[in-house]
Structures are given as C-alpha cells and as structure tokens.
Amino acid sequence: MESHALDMTRILLLGGTTEASHLAAHLAALGIDAVFSYAGRTVAPVAQPLPTRIGGFGGAEGLAAYIRAEAITHVIDATHPFAAQMSRNALTACAETRTPLLAHERNPWTPREGDRWTHVQDTEAAVAALPDAPARIFLAIGKQTLQPFAAKPQHHYLLRLVDPPEAPLPLPLCTALVAKGPFTAPGDTALLRDHAITHIVAKNAGGSGAEAKLIAARALRLPVILIDRPALPPRDTAETLEQVMAWLAAHPARRGV
Ligand code: 3Y8
Ligand code: NAP
Numbered sequence: 001m002e003s004h005a006l007d008m009t010r011i012l013l014l015g016g017t018t019e020a021s022h023l024a025a026h027l028a029a030l031g032i033d034a035v036f037s038y039a040g041r042t043v044a045p046v047a048q049p050l051p052t053r054i055g056g057f058g059g060a061e062g063l064a065a066y067i068r069a070e071a072i073t074h075v076i077d078a079t080h081p082f083a084a085q086m087s088r089n090a091l092t093a094c095a096e097t098r099t100p101l102l103a104h105e106r107n108p109w110t111p112r113e114g115d116r117w118t119h120v121q122d123t124e125a126a127v128a129a130l131p132d133a134p135a136r137i138f139l140a141i142g143k144q145t146l147q148p149f150a151a152k153p154q155h156h157y158l159l160r161l162v163d164p165p166e167a168p169l170p171l172p173l174c175t176a177l178v179a180k181g182p183f184t185a186p187g188d189t190a191l192l193r194d195h196a197i198t199h200i201v202a203k204n205a206g207g208s209g210a211e212a213k214l215i216a217a218r219a220l221r222l223p224v225i226l227i228d229r230p231a232l233p234p235r236d237t238a239e240t241l242e243q244v245m246a247w248l249a250a251h252p253a254r255r256g257v
Pocket of ligand 1 (some may be wrong): 018021037039043044142160181182208209210213231
C-alpha cells in the first residue's frame with residue numbers, strides 16, 4: 001500500500017474471535033492505525049495491542065455515526081460467524097457511508113472419517129435432534145442460547161461459559177463450567193469422559209479456537225449436533241491474514257473531500 005494511502009488508513013476491527021486477535025497483532029506490528037471493538041459480552045475480554053472500544057454502537061445508525069466521527073476508512077468484520085446482527089449492521093453502515101467492508105472469517109468445519117455429525121439449522125432444531133430418553137449433553141454454545149433446551153429438562157447438561165452465570169440457569173439438571181477458550185483436544189477428551197457425555201451440541205464456528213471438542217468427539221466416537229451458521233448477504237471475505245492485507249492494498253484509503 002502506498003505510504004500516503006497508509007497514512008490516511010484508519011481501520012475499525014470488529015473482533016471477539018481468535019482470527020481478530022491475530023489480525024490485531026499484525027496491524028499493531030505494522031503500525032497501521034486501527035481501533036479494536038468488543039461487544040462487551042464478557043467481564044474481562046482479552047487485552048488487544050490496539051486502542052480498544054467496548055460496547056454496542058447503537059445499531060447500524062450508531063455504527064455509521066461512529067465511522068464518520070472517527071474518520072474510519074475501512075471496516076474489517078472479524079466477528080464470530082454467529083454474530084450475525086453485528087455483521088448485518090456493518091453491511092448497512094458501510095453501504096450508507098461508502099466505507100470498504102471486509103469479512104475476515106474462517107470456513108465452516110467439514111466432517112472427517114469417523115465423525116458422527118447431525119447438521120441442524122438452528123438451536124430449536126438442535127433441541128429436536130436430542131433423544132427423548134435421558135442423556136448427558138455437552139452444550140458448548142455459550143449462555144445466550146440455552147433457553148430452548150428447557151424443552152427437554154430430562155437430560156443432564158454440561159455447560160461451558162466464559163463468565164459465571166449471573167442469573168439462575170434455565171436447565172434443572174446442569175453443571176456449569178467457567179472456562180475461556182481456545183481449548184485443547186486432550187483437555188476436551190478428558191472433560192467428555194469425566195462427565196460421561198453422550199451427545200455434544202456445538203455451533204459450526206470453524207477455526208481452531210472451538211474445534212477441540214469435535215476432535216474429542218471423534219476420538220470417543222460421540223454424536224455431535226452441529227448448528228449451521230446464520231446466512232448473511234454477500235460481502236467481500238478473506239480467510240487468511242495474507243488475503244486481508246491484499247484486500248487493504250487493493251482498497252487504498254480515501255476520504256470524501
Ligand atoms: C466477548 C472475547 C481470542 C478469542 C477466543 C473463537 C475462539 C475461544 C471458542 C466451547 C465453545 C462459544 C463462545 C467460544 C469460543 C474463541 C474466542 C471463542 C465458544 C470470547 C470473547 C467474547 C466471547 C463471547 C462469547 C459468547 C459465546 C461465545 C463462548 C474475550 C472469549 C460458545 C461460541 O457467556 C457469554 O455470554 C458468552 C458469549 C458470545 C456464544 C454465546 O452465544 O453465548 N463467545 N468469547 C467478545 C465481545 O465482547 O465482543 O472475552 O476474551 C472470544 C472467543 N470465544 O482472542 O482468542 O475464535 O471462536 N466463545 C462458539 O464458537 O460456539 C465456546 O465451549 O467449546
Ligand atoms: P450479535 O448478536 O451479532 O450482535 C448483537 C449486538 O451486539 C450488535 O448489534 C452490536 O450492538 C453488539 N456487538 C456485537 N459484536 C460487537 C463488536 N465486536 N463490537 C461492538 N459491538 C458489537 O453478536 P454476539 O453473537 O452477541 O457476539 C458478541 C461478540 O462475541 C462479538 O464480538 C463476537 O465476535 C463474539 N463472539 C460471539 C460468538 C457467538 O457464538 N455468537 C462466539 C465467539 C465470539 P449495537 O447494535 O448496539 O451496535
């Protein structure tokens with residue numbers, strides 16, 4: 001990227017994933033002006049080597065106002081594939097402010113030999129896919145989408161949360177673990193075995209940070225109910241850091257006069 005374009009570049013990096021943290025470190029090392037953004041979903045998010053803002057923008061309008069006020073020249077959406085509302089707002093705000101937008105996301109996981117996966121479209125379909133006879137379910141989906149599982153209270157649920165739950169959990173038989181990824185296959189294999197887990201429910205997040213439980217399920221030959229990621233409108237996407245940097249070079253910064 002030419003130096004003058006680099007001087008005017010000011011990136012808003014929508015984060016909250018392993019890939020966002022890797023990109024933040026790369027941009028900081030290059031001295032590229034960028035702001036990292038968390039939703040504020042957790043008590044103590046991982047510190048980033050970039051100036052960081054925490055909290056919602058106030059919808060697409062709030063994001064558009066932020067882009068103008070902060071003279072943002074590029075938005076890189078490196079949020080989680082299930083953070084669909086943030087991604088939709090970024091599409092709207094970048095169209096309105098004519099700001100180049102890139103989605104930095106990982107590909108969905110694909111099954112390998114020995115995987116016993118059932119693909120479902122959403123959380124409700126995941127609940128329907130559970131057996132009726134009491135079982136022991138590892139719900140590795142965070143805490144925002146637990147309520148639908150109350151429809152099958154007969155199961156014992158093992159939950160893994162980033163922060164201790166503030167409110168009572170909606171599942172009568174459950175064990176809550178507080179742990180922040182990225183996780184390891186040996187650790188998750190021991191966890192599934194220690195809790196005599198019979199089924200796993202997970203989001204098709206892709207990437208490495210959440211994959212350990214799928215590797216563990218393959219080793220223990222356990223069934224996995226995998227929730228497909230929400231569909232999003234078309235946008236520029238880049239899977240690797242190199243593709244992100246090539247996209248930036250192909251979209252040199254310019255501000256309306
Ligand atoms: C607040 C930032 C990094 C980022 C690490 C990745 C990997 C570890 C694995 C399991 C699955 C789950 C959950 C998970 C993983 C990474 C990544 C990823 C899954 C942090 C983070 C924030 C969040 C929000 C949190 C959600 C929850 C989802 C737990 C930080 C740690 C289940 C997604 O308790 C809650 O309210 C948790 C909420 C959104 C999904 C949900 O709907 O509940 N992530 N996760 C970000 C913000 O405020 O903007 O606190 O440090 C980030 C990471 N979580 O830098 O290495 O890249 O995916 N996060 C899923 O994938 O299924 C756990 O337990 O096996
Ligand atoms: P979401 O449902 O798509 O977004 C809900 C609202 O949260 C957005 O409209 C926006 O509020 C705010 N928001 C979301 N991400 C933000 C960000 N990076 N910076 C500033 N505001 C943000 O999002 P979510 O699924 O709750 O995810 C929240 C965060 O957790 C994201 O950073 C995401 O990358 C991370 N995460 C989510 C998952 C998951 O499974 N959903 C997994 C791992 C990490 P306003 O409308 O007010 O702007």
